Amino acid sequence: MSVRNDKRIVVFIGHFGSGKTECSVNYALRVRQETGAKTAIADLDIANPFFRSREKKEMMEKLGVENLSNLYGKMITDEVPALDPAIRRPLENKEYRAVVDAGGDPSGAKLLMQFQDLLRVDDCDVFAVVNANRPITATAEKAIPLLKQMEATSGLRITGIFNNTHMIRQTTIDDILKGYRLAKQIGDQLGVPVKYSSCEEHLLDALKERIAREPIEGEIFPLHLEMRDSWLDQQV
Amino acid sequence: MAEKILMKGNEAFCEAAMRGGARFYFGYPITPQSEIPEYMAAHMDEIGGCFVQAESELGAVNMGIGAAAAGGNVMLSSSSPGIALMQEGMSGLCVCHLPILLVSVSRGGPGIGDIRPSQADYRQATRGGGNGDYHLITFAPTTMQEAVDLIYEGVALADEYRNPVCILCDAMMGQMMEAVELPEHKEPVMGDAAIRAYKPWALTGQGDRAEKNRIHAMPWSPEELQESNLEQKVYYDKAEKNLVRYETRDLEDAEVVFVSYGTPARITTEAMEMLKAEGINTGMIRPISVWPYPYAAFDEIGPKTKVIISVELSLGQMMEDVKLGANGRWPVKLISRTGGVLFSSQDIVDETKEILKGVK
Structure with missing residues (x-):
């Protein structure tokens, strides 16, 4: 299994703080690396001005990934609720692989509605990002209604679960597996598979060893924290 | 303590206030703290509290004055220009001797400014943006x-x-x-009987009291206002004695002592490691209370220190306090950004080396 087997367009949805942006950025970089295709990430979050993929625009462009958002080159437009029309380009042009980073929550997912003509079932995967360490999505009972609301407001159906359970730099293998169990429970109830479980690079070997004994559905997705500057995790 | 969970700062601030007993929140959205009213709107009623979206920050602070006068535990929050609007009310709370918890999430200024991180409201918080003889007891945390x-x-x-x-x-x-560990819920002080027992000054109705409680927003004479101010000064003296908080790090052998709080303290911590790798020993004073300010921390500085550097996201607002603490014993320099711009740890390393060239 690989990102090659996913649909041409992949939409990441989830509760705010679930890690959609980190997953989208990592996913887009990997798509570019593995397929060599023209790749673009479309940032549809018009509510949250912090920790946005456009902060890493320069880095991503060097690696061949275009970054499209609501920013017209000035920070003053951070909170302007309008999207760059160029976002339609990678969705329309079949030469592109497109990654869409939706806004958090059902209200953020509403923006996807305007692209419904371009986000067709045969051409588009929709991954729900789940972090079991976020209180609002810590159980299936809490997470599923939120995800269903996101489906309703976006007009899209979730096609897979992206387990992104972490505790930033304090993540353990148990966190990832706890998250996997939640992802599986949610996936079973929604009738979709767990597609990926993210794992920071330094935990990869330990996780692989563990799942050799306890197999899990889906693929391990190696994650490099692109969005989080190292000073954020200094012990003061 | 419960297990660790992952929270965004603004959400964690709300949980901490509710768990600490706050049951009244009045607010108006403004980036970068709009998640606070949003979270309170969703969760305050779950614990029997009250959320009101005010028509403005001025409305919010005045609702806060009313609820605090009636003995409620109130939380208010806003960001720079919104906090500016609340200043009349902050001064009003102080003349009335009323408690309130205020969370100020600062953005670039002056004026409407921008929505990026800033510490340019240091004076607003520690010197008071409102009129009169008063202080806000102010803490400036660095971690969630x-x-x-x-x-x-x-x-x-x-x-x-x-x-x-x-x-x-x-x-x-x-x-x-x-990642944070949230404390247990405290029993809130709610209902007239509990409030009377805990806050005998609160306006809960005369009941069987011989005299009505009164809260004066405007005492009757200069003498009474003076008396009111001196009553509050007793608390300020107590705060200066009991609420001074800070942390120090590696002061003993430090050639350079940084003074920093909040986000810059985290960036500075990384810069300290980088400087150490280049053979430059540095230390840090990290104020936690900024009023009362930890002037005494500067007495812990060792004999090797050549310079003190205030690292902050303002044009040197805290540096005034650093100079008071240094009291002429060391030169005091500034590494700063303003308007919502952040420095990197490499910027701090480079500027520190530049400063060191100029001191003996």
């Missing part, structure tokens, strides 16, 4: 856990000191995610 603990404690401290307690954060603190 520290913010949670200070907010939780701050609800009770405001009651104890009968004064607003301000938690001063920059926008990054409000927006970033971090």
